[in-house]
Amino acid sequence: MTPAARIERTGGDVLWLDNGVLRLGLVPALGGRLLSLRRVSGGDARELLWRNDRLLTAELTPRPGHEPRPHAGSLGDWANYGGDKTWPAPQGWDSDAQWAGPPDPVLDSGPYTAEPEQTPDLAAVTLTSGADPRTGLRLSRRFELRPGQCGYRLRLTAVNTSERTVRWALWNVTQLAADGPGGTYLASPPSVNPLLSGTGFPRWCELDGDRVYVPHQDVVGKLGFPAATGWLAHVGDGTTLTQRFPVEAGAEYPDAGSRAEVWLEHPLPTPLAALGDLDPPARIVECEVLGRLTTLAPGQRTTLSLDCAVTPGEGPVHDVTPCGHWARPPRIDASRLTGEFVAYRDGTLATCGTTVEARAGRPVSLDLPVSGSADPVLELLDDTGERHRAGVARRRLEVER
Known part of the structure; x- marks a missing residue:
């Protein structure tokens, strides 16, 4: 008999979704993050996401001496907990049409509310941010886990809670460890935007079947993929994470039209002054999915759904x-x-x-x-x-x- 999907709550208001195959750890207080993702069937419960062990315990609670709090500042001030989170795009510090984070005190480091839902066929939790006066947005992240599946659905929503018209895209960021062999496959013809260089741009290669591969490497920089066709897959440490997402032909996307992005970072001798004193804590790869830029009148919303799955093995994904x-x-x-x-x-x-x-x-x-x-x-x-x-x-x- 297939085990039911269930919701558990542990100390520090941590919520766990578990169906006997996958176990997801959600922390509403830390910007609505998914901070643990494990494949628990088959006796292999290794952590898939990168998480900052200097700030959080394995139970996803703050370590002694660290007190989470909403805060703003430069990239060098960011408490990078890791995991999977949602932000507005485009990012930048030049105008009010850009999101000047992380950090920010509402969408990234502010507390989210949690609304659990349990039925015989579904365990779901909806995490909702406060209303952010700078962007005009309220974000929500709904995680859905069903019995017997090694995948989950993430439904994202941004609502304009302000009294002005705003223009944003949803931007989901998944942080994974990049301290061993591995990399990211993307369904994309070889059309690549070099977006951001801290120490350089990541190298990549073209593969058959309209695919691109970005291996783990010691570089601080980002690539954008304006021709991405709707999936990416990260492989490493014996596991594969796939993410499927919709793309809209003819729609406008942020960051020179990027539908997906890959960011890599690694520890450096000194912080990067050109990137707001960013001080990378580890070898990390970010797999990033973007929605289309949408003009939102007061009360209007935009949505984006990701279908994610975790499987053993780290072979190629076609x-x-x-x-x-x-x-x-x-x-x-x-x-x-x-x-x-x-x-x-x-x-x-x-x-x-x-x-x-x-x-x-x-x-x-x-x-x-x-x-x-x-x-x-x-x-x-x-x-x-x-x-x-x-x-x-x-x-x-x-x-x-």
Whole structure:
């Protein structure tokens, strides 16, 4: 029997979402952050997110001597707790049309309220900020976890609570450790914006299948991806985190049109004066997803949803679908369909009358007979009877790079 998804509360008003596969730790008081993300099934409960252990304990409570408080200032004043958080974009310090953080006393370091919701099919928590007078925004972050899945949905909302018209984009930032092998895959043609250089711009490479890869490296800098097509995947320390998000053709995005961004940093001998005395505490990679810039009259809102999943392994990611990702893309050669698929829920992969069992988070190596001249569609039939499109197998026309 599939365990239910549930909500727990521990000391310091920390909220935990747990479905026996994933465990998410939320701290409303610290800017509404997700500060722990673990895959607990299979006996492997390693932490996926980077978290500042000098400021917080493993239970996500402040360490003795550190007192969290709302504050403003320069980047050098920022208490970087780590984890996953949401900010408004564009960022900058030149005008009121830019968000001058982090830190700021409301959206980044201010307390959020928490509204838990528990049903037989869902455990959810909505975290909501105060009304920020500078940006005019109130942000909310809704985490949804369902039974039996190794993924969760994050629904973001920004509401204009001011009496003036404002223009912002939602900007979700996920911090992960970058102190070992690994990197970030993005679904994007090779169109890259060098956005910010502290010590240089990160290096990147083009891959087959309209993908880009940014490896871990010792640099302080950011790249933007204006042609990103809707997914990114971070691999490292034996785990893979994928994030799917909508993109809107023709819409205006911040940061020279960037739909996704990758920021890297590492410890330095002295703070970076050119970046507000930023003093990187560790080797960190930020996987960042942006929504479109939206003009909001008083009371109007903009939204952005991310579908995130955690699986073991740190191999390449070729494509991310709503029900799983391809570690090797589906191909047909000599009437055999091959590939490797990692499902995000239990079910059965099916094509051309042939089926194979799939379990959440476990890779399935495919070698199936196919017939006919059309490229076959693969589907995942989950344990509830619902069908999910997993991909289309293509005829092998050339040797993959």
